[in-house]
Amino acid sequence: xxxxxxRINASRKAIAQAxxxxxxxxxxxxxxxxxxxxxxxxxxxxGTFVGEEAEKLKWIVEAVQxxxxxxxxxxxxxxxxxxxxxxxxxxxxxxxxxxxEPARIEGILPIVVAHKTKVVALCQxxxxxxxxxxxxxxxxxxLVEQLTGAGVPIGDIYIDPLVxxxxxxxxxxxxxxxxxxxxxQRYPGAHTICGLTNVSYGLPARKLVNRAFLAAAITRGxxxxxxxxxxxxxxxxxxxxxxxxxKDRFCMDxxxxxxxxxxx
Numbered sequence: 001x002x003x004x005x006x007r008i009n010a011s012r013k014a015i016a017q018a019x020x021x022x023x024x025x026x027x028x029x030x031x032x033x034x035x036x037x038x039x040x041x042x043x044x045x046x047g048t049f050v051g052e053e054a055e056k057l058k059w060i061v062e063a064v065q066x067x068x069x070x071x072x073x074x075x076x077x078x079x080x081x082x083x084x085x086x087x088x089x090x091x092x093x094x095x096x097x098x099x100x101e102p103a104r105i106e107g108i109l110p111i112v113v114a115h116k117t118k119v120v121a122l123c124q125x126x127x128x129x130x131x132x133x134x135x136x137x138x139x140x141x142x143l144v145e146q147l148t149g150a151g152v153p154i155g156d157i158y159i160d161p162l163v164x165x166x167x168x169x170x171x172x173x174x175x176x177x178x179x180x181x182x183x184x185q186r187y188p189g190a191h192t193i194c195g196l197t198n199v200s201y202g203l204p205a206r207k208l209v210n211r212a213f214l215a216a217a218i219t220r221g222x223x224x225x226x227x228x229x230x231x232x233x234x235x236x237x238x239x240x241x242x243x244x245x246x247k248d249r250f251c252m253d254x255x256x257x258x259x260x261x262x263x264x
Contacts, residue, residue, distance in 0.1 A: 004039070011047065041093075044064060045075035046060060046076075069091075073226075121144075121160065136162065137179055193223075197228075211234050214234065239263065
């Protein structure tokens, strides 16, 4: 189960303040905590700094790479921003993310191909995001066709069917779960991924809802997630469910997480 750590995101008030103030130590502490918590990639985002995104993201990349050897997930919808930070990267990154919107796919796909990166592919087109299972699966098929047609190996494609807040769409989680299962069946070799915190927006006890959705998604075939790995209960749920559904060979990941003090 691949984990992209989500905490260094400028949409979080504390992160935005640290970026604005040039507080390198704060950003680095977030990177170290997520590294020790078991992340595979560190997501970096400076999207709220309109007009300054590229420079702020460069600063974040440099700060984070000083304190962790983990590869980064470059989180921006702007191809120019992604291209600007690529020369600074010490390891091949994730690109987060591409969609079927013409500007996104025309700008970002050449970067993915040239640098041979993994890529998060959102089930979204110029006509909006997919709400139903059928639409999610249809857009996933279009993404797979366009990406593989351009030379992206199917194993580097991580499809995010997009889940919406249950507070406004009570059927969204179920539609996403069904889409995850269908995508895994139709496109063997492709991966599924989810930024799951959106599911609980507007609800009380959000972390409980996030854990429940993550567990359900793993049983339907989800094999990667964008999460906060420092949330020990969420991380423990991920490791336990992965074990239960038979995706942890000889229980080694679960045992390793326990020995590393990462379970609660």
